[in-house]
Amino acid sequence: MKLFERCMAILLKDKRTSKEQARDRAFIVALNNLKSLHVTPDGGMSIDPDEIREQVIASRHRLKRFVR
Template sequence: MKWFGRLIGLVCRDNRSGREQAREREFIDTLNGLKTLRVTPDGGMSIDPEEIRDRVIASRHALKHFVRRP
């Protein structure tokens, strides 16, 4: 089956920039890190709003040095 994966890799090349590919990998890693992420059989997703809230607050706190206050 490895040869099939290689064949698909040759036929369906990813022509996006390295930066865009890195952003996608970072996004996928972040999603995989969510503890309450649930995927339904029909492809829907649900996440506990409290976990999102906690992550947003932590991110804001970590990046607050980029914001200048008047």
């Protein structure tokens, strides 16, 4: 399996900039940190709205020094 993954990595190189790749990795890390993220077998996702609301409020509170 590792050999297959290496071959695919060589054949299908990611042509995006490192900035875009880093942004995507940060987004994936943020999604993985959600406690209520559920993925259905057919690929749909659901997230508890209260958890999102709490995280947005906490982020605003942490970053309020940048906003008047």
